[in-house]
Amino acid sequence: xxxxxxxxxxxxxxxxxxxxxxxxxxxxxxxxxxxxxxxxxxxxxxxxxxxxxxxxxxxxxxxxxxxxxxxxxxxxxxxxxxxxxxxxxxxxxxxxxxxxxxxxxxxxxxxxxxxxxxxxxxxxxxxxxxxxxxxxxxxxxxxxxxxxxxxxxxxxxxxxxxxxxxxxxxxxxxxxxxxxxxxxxxxxxxxxxxxxxxxxxxxxxxxxxxxxxxxxxxxxxxxxxxxxxxxxxxxxxxxxxxxxxxxxxxxxxxxxxxxxxxxxxxxxxxxxxxxxxxxxxxxxxxxxxxxxxxxxxxxxxxxxxxxxxxxxxxxxxxxxxxxxxxxxxxxxxxx
Amino acid sequence: xxxxxxxxxxxxxxxxxxxxxxxxxxxxxxxxxxxxxxxxxxxxxxxxxxxxxxxxxxxxxxxxxxxxxxxxxxxxxxxxxxxxxxxxxxxxxxxxxxxxxxxxxxxxxxxxxxxxxxxxxxxxxxxxxxxxxxxxxxxxxxxxxxxxxxxxxxxxxxxxxxxxxxxxxxxxxxxxxxxxxxxxxxxxxxxxxxxxxxxxxxxxxxxxxxxxxxxxxxxxxxxxxxxxxxxxxxxxxxxxxxxxxxxxxxxxxxxxxxxxxxxxxxxxxxxxxxxxxxxxxxxxxxxxxxxxxxxxxxxxxxxxxxxxxxxxxxxxxxxxxxxxxxxxxxxxxxxxxxxxxxxxxxxxxxxxxxxxxxxxxxxxxxxxxxxxxxxxxxxxxxxxxxxxxxxxxxxxxxxxxxxxxxxxxxxxxxxxxxxxxxxxxxxxxxxxxxxxxxxxxxxxxxxxxxxxxxxxxxxxxxxxxxxxxxxxxxxxxxxxxxxxxxxxxxxxxxxxxxxxxxxxxxxxxxxxxxxxxxxxx
Numbered sequence: 001x002x003x004x005x006x007x008x009x010x011x012x013x014x015x016x017x018x019x020x021x022x023x024x025x026x027x028x029x030x031x032x033x034x035x036x037x038x039x040x041x042x043x044x045x046x047x048x049x050x051x052x053x054x055x056x057x058x059x060x061x062x063x064x065x066x067x068x069x070x071x072x073x074x075x076x077x078x079x080x081x082x083x084x085x086x087x088x089x090x091x092x093x094x095x096x097x098x099x100x101x102x103x104x105x106x107x108x109x110x111x112x113x114x115x116x117x118x119x120x121x122x123x124x125x126x127x128x129x130x131x132x133x134x135x136x137x138x139x140x141x142x143x144x145x146x147x148x149x150x151x152x153x154x155x156x157x158x159x160x161x162x163x164x165x166x167x168x169x170x171x172x173x174x175x176x177x178x179x180x181x182x183x184x185x186x187x188x189x190x191x192x193x194x195x196x197x198x199x200x201x202x203x204x205x206x207x208x209x210x211x212x213x214x215x216x217x218x219x220x221x222x223x224x225x226x227x228x229x230x231x232x233x234x235x236x237x238x239x240x241x242x243x244x245x246x247x248x249x250x251x252x253x254x255x256x257x258x259x260x261x262x263x264x265x266x267x268x269x270x271x272x273x274x275x276x277x278x279x280x281x282x283x284x285x286x287x288x289x290x291x292x293x294x295x296x297x298x299x300x301x302x303x304x305x306x307x308x309x310x311x312x313x314x315x316x317x318x319x320x321x322x323x324x325x326x327x328x329x330x331x332x333x334x335x
Numbered sequence: 336x337x338x339x340x341x342x343x344x345x346x347x348x349x350x351x352x353x354x355x356x357x358x359x360x361x362x363x364x365x366x367x368x369x370x371x372x373x374x375x376x377x378x379x380x381x382x383x384x385x386x387x388x389x390x391x392x393x394x395x396x397x398x399x400x401x402x403x404x405x406x407x408x409x410x411x412x413x414x415x416x417x418x419x420x421x422x423x424x425x426x427x428x429x430x431x432x433x434x435x436x437x438x439x440x441x442x443x444x445x446x447x448x449x450x451x452x453x454x455x456x457x458x459x460x461x462x463x464x465x466x467x468x469x470x471x472x473x474x475x476x477x478x479x480x481x482x483x484x485x486x487x488x489x490x491x492x493x494x495x496x497x498x499x500x501x502x503x504x505x506x507x508x509x510x511x512x513x514x515x516x517x518x519x520x521x522x523x524x525x526x527x528x529x530x531x532x533x534x535x536x537x538x539x540x541x542x543x544x545x546x547x548x549x550x551x552x553x554x555x556x557x558x559x560x561x562x563x564x565x566x567x568x569x570x571x572x573x574x575x576x577x578x579x580x581x582x583x584x585x586x587x588x589x590x591x592x593x594x595x596x597x598x599x600x601x602x603x604x605x606x607x608x609x610x611x612x613x614x615x616x617x618x619x620x621x622x623x624x625x626x627x628x629x630x631x632x633x634x635x636x637x638x639x640x641x642x643x644x645x646x647x648x649x650x651x652x653x654x655x656x657x658x659x660x661x662x663x664x665x666x667x668x669x670x671x672x673x674x675x676x677x678x679x680x681x682x683x684x685x686x687x688x689x690x691x692x693x694x695x696x697x698x699x700x701x702x703x704x705x706x707x708x709x710x711x712x713x714x715x716x717x718x719x720x721x722x723x724x725x726x727x728x729x730x731x732x733x734x735x736x737x738x739x740x741x742x743x744x745x746x747x748x749x750x751x752x753x754x755x756x757x758x759x760x761x762x763x764x765x766x767x768x769x770x771x772x773x774x775x776x777x778x779x780x781x782x783x784x785x786x787x788x789x790x791x792x793x794x795x796x797x798x799x800x801x802x803x804x805x806x807x808x809x810x811x812x813x814x815x816x817x818x819x820x821x822x823x824x825x826x827x828x829x830x831x832x833x834x835x836x837x838x839x840x841x842x843x844x845x846x847x848x849x850x851x852x853x854x855x856x
Contacts, residue, residue, distance in 0.1 A: 146556025150616035299460035305453020
């Protein structure tokens with residue numbers, strides 16, 4: 001009965017798509033005015049906020065990943081993160097109090113160690129295979145991440161006796177988000193934005209003209225590692241919140257959508273942030289809509305990814321329409 | 336008591352038979368196709384396509400659940416069709432994005448991978464709500480599960496695997512051209528595009544039959560790991576195919592075997608936790624274990640073997656430098672009178688007199704580069720001279736080479752053992768063989784310098800290159816250089832080049848030299 005009471009308390013209960021969006025805007029406005037405290041946020045609002053912050057964090061990093069053709073790195077990091085978390089658990093097991101040993105109480109320290117382990121193992125192994133074993137780069141990437149992921153899955157099923165954790169890691173469980181997830185992902189998004197803004201011209205120059213960057217004293221490989229660390233932190237932070245699949249979609253899809261409309265770096269970053277945030281609002285509202293109107297509990301992360309894809313299609317259509325319109329315009333004015 | 340059940344039991348036991356054979360067939364097929372993907376350098380395409388097949392799997396399970404709830408047997412076939420359609424769609428989207436939208440390869444792969452998989456997850460959540468039991472079936476395809484396979488699966492997957500093998504067999508010739516030399520293929524009239532299309536279809540087939548036992552997420556690794564391992568052992572395409580298929584089938588078997596046996600073993604040992612290992616990850620771990628073993632220990636291309644060869648070469652270089660240093664120093668040491676040193680029956684070497692350097696050079700150049708006759712003469716002349724080879728002390732050598740104490744000690748010990756140098760009253764001097772070898776290195780060095788100058792390099796720049804080339808040049812190259820440069824007598828720095836006729840030992844040394852220089856190249 002408590003459970004149902006909690007659901008009924010949710011102001012979004014039974015609302016359809018448009019009402020959810022309107023109510024969200026209204027409530028956010030009053031939250032800004034201080035009428036609603038952080039503790040009173042409904043679960044839908046937490047979801048929207050977390051997803052938007054994930055979108056911001058990954059759009060900033062993702063732009064550079066796409067430009068540098070390093071998205072497969074994000075893919076392999078998103079797989080190996082599982083092994084990183086398992087290993088950091090094993091490392092920290094002696095120091096943790098007994099009651100915190102369940103897989104759900106992932107603390108910030110564990111996540112930090114995990115992201116470091118993951119990033120290091122993945123890149124070091126991939127580079128080792130390419131340079132010492134003379135493997136093609138994509139072959140070594142594919143080998144390393146599948147191997148580490150398999151190891152992670154085996155370890156996690158053997159240790160927790162539960163095969164669902166692996167699934168949850170991939171698909172994420174947006175419905176069980178909490179306030180402290182919001183805090184974590186806020187810091188990640190903040191630091192990503194901060195670092196990108198501060199080093200914007202260094203990023204730009206190392207991305208587009210590595211030789212020039214090296215000649216004026218910015219190390220391209222240093223920024224590569226920097227980007228790798230940011231990516232692995234983002235993936236890890238989002239892993240707990242929304243699953244690795246979603247963060248991969250957030251890293252690539254909004255950037256590709258934004259690239260359809262602009263070729264300027266700043267515009268692409270801002271556009272992709274906007275697209276990501278819009279997608280998170282729309283998909284949470286859609287999930288609520290399906291629940292209240294059709295009584296279908298759909299996976300919010302699945303919906304988010306699908307809507308990212310749909311938005312890409314829509315943008316393609318829009319661009320196509322624009323092209324036709326621009327081609328017709330001179331003809332029309334002549335007549 | 337045996338710790339594990341015998342592997343043979345897995346082929347005879349009626350319950351275990353189907354999963355064993357099924358996973359072996361699947362891994363065989365994917366390993367064969369993996370060779371092509373690996374050699375065409377599109378290793379990560381499999382990752383995107385396998386993820387793209389997931390929505391097809393889920394939707395076809397959903398359709399079965401809604402329309403044919405009793406048709407459990409037909410499920411395998413329906414799932415295959417669904418997976419085929421959605422992975423074809425995925426492939427089409429990737430190609431389209433790369434061709435028309437100019438999206439980079441990796442971004443297109445990542446996009447398709449995540450979006451298609453997201454759609455799959457969405458459909459799975461719909462399925463979970465209405466048909467929870469069928470959702471478990473969809474779940475199998477994530478990480479693979481061999482244990483629930485039945486005879487129908489074997490027939491179905493066996494047919495497809497056989498089709499793949501047969502197609503590869505008949506396409507082998509045009510396949511080889513399509514992989515290695517596409518332009519040649521076009522000029523000869525091999526339909527490269529058609530072959531490519533067939534290969535893509537085969538790839539998709541291999542992936543959709545593989546995801547049942549390995550799982551969507553790990554399929555990419557299953558494609559390339561056996562291929563990488565096989566490439567280590569063979570340079571021939573058919574060899575790589577056969578080995579890769581073998582490794583694939585082996586890892587399919589042992590992955591299945593271990594995923595059943597390890598929990599059983601744990602149970603027998605009385606472990607407090609009981610667990611079931613998923614098949615897919617175990618298969619992939621086996622495959623990557625094979626792959627890493629092959630990368631490390633393969634006889635020709637293996638890391639360990641290459642490392643040893645490189646170290647051996649490095650050691651040889653170091654020794655040759657050491658001998659060279661001793662030879663050069665001996666040349667500069669003052670020797671009483673004009674000492675003519677005789678080594679062996681034919682050859683003669685000359686140590687210049689420090690008091691009359693100019694005279695010595697001209698004389699030495701004469702005797703170094705003398706043809707057989709004068710050499711014979713000079714050796715006759717010097718037959719009565721004392722055999723006074725200048726020697727050097729340990730500290731001199733250590734300081735001269737810049738070695739550490741132990742390095743010098745070890746080097747001297749080795750060289751002495753092998754008879755290149757000898758020790759007299761704590762002083763070291765070259766033996767006959769040592770002299771000859773050192774002089775030969777000097778000859779190669781100076782010949783190379785002459786050659787570089789002949790090519791138009793500046794005299795002051797050639798030394799560094801020659802320092803490296805002197806260890807690499809083979810006797811055949813030396814012969815050619817001598818012919819090309821018309822048997823030069825002096826190098827660009829006006830130093831005499833030791834004559835070819837001085838050396839008797841080269842032929843025995845040459846084989847060793849060619850083998851050791853491979854390590855560096």
